[in-house]
Amino acid sequence: MTRVNTLHSGPDSTYDGTESTHEGPEVTYDVLGIGFGPSNLALAIAVEEHNAKAAAGERIRAGFLEKQSSFGWHRGMLIDDATMQVSFLKDLVTMRDPTSSYSFLCYLRERDRLVDFLNQKTLFPLRIEFHDYLEWAAARVAGLVEYSAEVLSVQPVTEDGEIVFFDVVSRDPANPEATIVRRTRSLCVATGMEPRMPSNAVRSERVFHNSELIPRVADVLDKGTPVRRAVVLGAGQSAAESVDYLHRNFPEAEICSVFAKYGYTPADDSPFANRIFDPEAVDIFYKSPPEVKQSLVDYHRSTNYSVVDMDLIESLSRTMYQEKVQGRQRMRMLNVSRIRDIDAHDDGLDIGIEFLPTAERDTLSADLLVCATGYHPRGIDERLGELGKLCRRDDEDALVVGRDHRVATHANVAADIYLQGGTEHTHGLTSTLLSNTAVRAGEIYASLLERRRGQEALSR
Numbered sequence: 001m002t003r004v005n006t007l008h009s010g011p012d013s014t015y016d017g018t019e020s021t022h023e024g025p026e027v028t029y030d031v032l033g034i035g036f037g038p039s040n041l042a043l044a045i046a047v048e049e050h051n052a053k054a055a056a057g058e059r060i061r062a063g064f065l066e067k068q069s070s071f072g073w074h075r076g077m078l079i080d081d082a083t084m085q086v087s088f089l090k091d092l093v094t095m096r097d098p099t100s101s102y103s104f105l106c107y108l109r110e111r112d113r114l115v116d117f118l119n120q121k122t123l124f125p126l127r128i129e130f131h132d133y134l135e136w137a138a139a140r141v142a143g144l145v146e147y148s149a150e151v152l153s154v155q156p157v158t159e160d161g162e163i164v165f166f167d168v169v170s171r172d173p174a175n176p177e178a179t180i181v182r183r184t185r186s187l188c189v190a191t192g193m194e195p196r197m198p199s200n201a202v203r204s205e206r207v208f209h210n211s212e213l214i215p216r217v218a219d220v221l222d223k224g225t226p227v228r229r230a231v232v233l234g235a236g237q238s239a240a241e242s243v244d245y246l247h248r249n250f251p252e253a254e255i256c257s258v259f260a261k262y263g264y265t266p267a268d269d270s271p272f273a274n275r276i277f278d279p280e281a282v283d284i285f286y287k288s289p290p291e292v293k294q295s296l297v298d299y300h301r302s303t304n305y306s307v308v309d310m311d312l313i314e315s316l317s318r319t320m321y322q323e324k325v326q327g328r329q330r331m332r333m334l335n336v337s338r339i340r341d342i343d344a345h346d347d348g349l350d351i352g353i354e355f356l357p358t359a360e361r362d363t364l365s366a367d368l369l370v371c372a373t374g375y376h377p378r379g380i381d382e383r384l385g386e387l388g389k390l391c392r393r394d395d396e397d398a399l400v401v402g403r404d405h406r407v408a409t410h411a412n413v414a415a416d417i418y419l420q421g422g423t424e425h426t427h428g429l430t431s432t433l434l435s436n437t438a439v440r441a442g443e444i445y446a447s448l449l450e451r452r453r454g455q456e457a458l459s460r
Contacts (some may be wrong), residue, residue, distance in 0.1 A: 029061050029184035031418075031448055032168050034151050035191040036066035037073055038134060038434060039420035042092040042441035043188060044141045045102045050445065060448060063182065065170050067150035071138040076211045077238060078128045079245055085237065085267070085309065086434050087123040088130070092137055095279070096442035102140065107133045148173035149180070154387050156415070157183065163390065163413045185455075186448060190420035193375035193432060198233065200342055201371055206349055207342065210238045210372040217249050220368070227253045227367045231351055233339055234372030235259035237267070240308045240316060242370050247319070247331055256364065258334045258353060264316075267307035268300075276300045276428070277435035285428035286403050290396075297429065304429060305374075342369065377422035377432060391417065401426045404447035405440060416451060418444050 031047075033040040044064055051059045093100035100106075104125070108114040111132075117125070125133075138145070149170040157165035165183050172178040195209040203209075208216050210232075220227060227250045232242045239257065247255045275281060276296070285293060316331065323329040334353060340361065341352040351364045392400040392408040399419075400408035405427070407417040420440060423431045430436040 027183070028165065029063050029182060029186075030452055031060065031062050031186040031188055032166075032182055032184040033062070033064035033188040033190060034154075034168070035189065036064045036068075036071065036138070036145050036147075037190060037192050038092065038437055039190040039441070040064050040188060041071075041134065041138055041141070042096075042437045043190075043420070043444055044144045045092055045100070045137065046096065046441045046445040048141050048144065049097070049100065049102075050449070058449075060445075060452070062144055063184075064145040065149040065151055065168070065182075066145055066147050067171075069148045071135050071147075073131055073134055074127075074211065075131075076214050076216075077241070078131055078214060079241055080126075080128065082127045082241055083122075083124045084127055084130050085124065085269075088125050089123070090435050091133070091438065092441075093438050095436070096438040102137050104130075104133050107136050110136070146170070146173060148176075152179065154187065156387070156390065156413075161412060163415055166387070166415050184415075185452070186416040186418065188418040188420060188444060191378055192421065194378050196374050196376050197371055198339065198373055200339070201369070202342075202344070204344060206344065206367060207369045208371070210234070210242045210370050211375075213242055213245060213370060217245070221249065225367070229254045229256065229364065229366045230368040230370065231256045231258060231339075231349075231364060231366045232370045232372055233258050234306075234374070235261050235264060235308075236306045236372060236374065237308050237312070238374075239372035240264060240312050242372050243331065244312065244316060246368075246370070253367075254330050254332060256332045256334055256366070258337050258339055260336065260338055260356065261306075262335050263333070264308045264313045265302065265306065266310045266313060267304070268302040273300060273303050276303060277430050277433070279436060279439045282427050282430060282436065282439075283403075286426060293425070293428070297424070300429060304433065375432075377424075387417070396425075398425050399423075403443075405444050406447060416448075418447070420444070 031043075033043060036044075044062065047060050047062045054060075088104045089095070091102075091104040093102045094104070105114065108117050149172075151168060151170045153169045155167045155169070156163040157167055165185060166187055168182045168184060168187070169179050170182070172180050195211045197203065197209055201207050205219075230246045230250060230253055232239050232246065232255065234242075239259070243255055243257045246253070285296060288296070320329065320331050320333070323331060336356045337353050338356065339351055340354045343350040343352075349366045349369055351366055351369060352361055353364055354361050390409050390413050392410065394400055399422075401419060401423050402408060405418050405420065405423065407419060409417065421432050430440075
């Protein structure tokens with residue numbers, strides 16, 4: 001049973017007898033990050049580099065809490081030959097500070113692969129290599145992060161009717177039955193995206209999201225579970241990669257791809273379209289009226305959503321043609337179709353497929369169903385619970401977020417909440433992407449510094 005002791009300031013403070021550690025009011029953080037993926041890792045680096053050069057009074061006290069036991073980013077899709085879809089120059093730091101020692105190029109130099117990488121003549125490293133880079137960077141700022149520290153609650157701390165701090169309650173990594181409470185002036189929430197499953201799909205050993213692809217396939221292979229047919233639902237990059245991965249790992253199985261489109265759509269990575277990911281594009285998007293924002297998202301969804309790299313499209317098409325020539329087609333595309341029902345039984349799955357133009361239905365017997373159906377951001381209420389009530393919302397009930405990624409709060413709230421992700425409605429397509437990670441971290445770091453200086457000036 002989890003025991004949580006939430007400490008409150010003021011004369012009504014109580015202790016409920018549970019085991020808890022409070023770092024004390026003398027230890028107050030300038031910012032506590034919740035979640036430690038690439039976004040908050042980039043912020044940790046910006047803070048670390050600032051503190052290395054700043055005078056004692058100008059340093060930022062920062063800490064980060066991560067529920068995973070170690071750094072990890074989309075581990076379930078680290079397919080051996082998959083490449084990144086963004087340039088290595090859009091790493092954790094280069095767009096903010098090209099001279100930073102935390103760059104991907106510095107990582108390559110330390111790994112003694114700089115010349116080898118340059119000889120590949122590519123801007124797009126292997127995904128497993130970029131993950132190793134992220135782990136390398138995370139290890140260098142390990143002193144700022146606590147792993148196995150799931151955040152359980154965040155409570156406002158009030159002084160003279162004004163909320164001036166937050167108390168963050170997290171699991172104690174040394175004792176999961178105990179908690180630790182840390183006090184901070186600011187939060188930076190970067191808890192990532194939640195896998196989206198179809199409403200008619202129930203997770204099981206046979207039905208799973210593509211974010212679990214590699215460990216699930218490994219488990220099936222280890223157990224020797226027969227796979228005669230696997231079905232992949234989705235039309236994006238992850239779906240196409242899943243089809244290819246299953247096709248290679250189950251050489252006797254039929255792999256069926258189901259999607260509502262007529263065919264895979266190539267990603268638009270042309271130079272002009274890619275300008276939607278420029279830092280300046282965030283400024284333009286932020287200042288635009290709602291109808292223009294929606295138009296920009298609609299126009300440029302083909303740069304990121306439900307699209308596939310052309311090289312992979314051509315590879316899959318070539319494989320399908322070769323199999324037709326050989327008279328044994330293992331890779332099938334069930335286009336203009338959708339899954340209507342999933343009937344799980346002891347021996348496998350019966351998946352109802354509807355062909356949309358005629359509404360004709362067919363049933364596929366399958367052993368696996370991989371749902372490559374994307375992700376959705378966690379809402380502020382999911383991430384912060386009651387703290388969401390402190391935040392201001394617009395006429396569409398969406399959070400009001402400043403250009404510096406700080407959530408607008410009610411007048412009695414002096415403590416700050418920053419968001420990394422979940423701000424596509426205010427900051428555009430790059431809200432949840434790597435493209436502007438370094439720049440966004442620099443903007444949040446600058447805002448933290450400016451706000452702290454302003455508070456110090458008022459207290460004099």
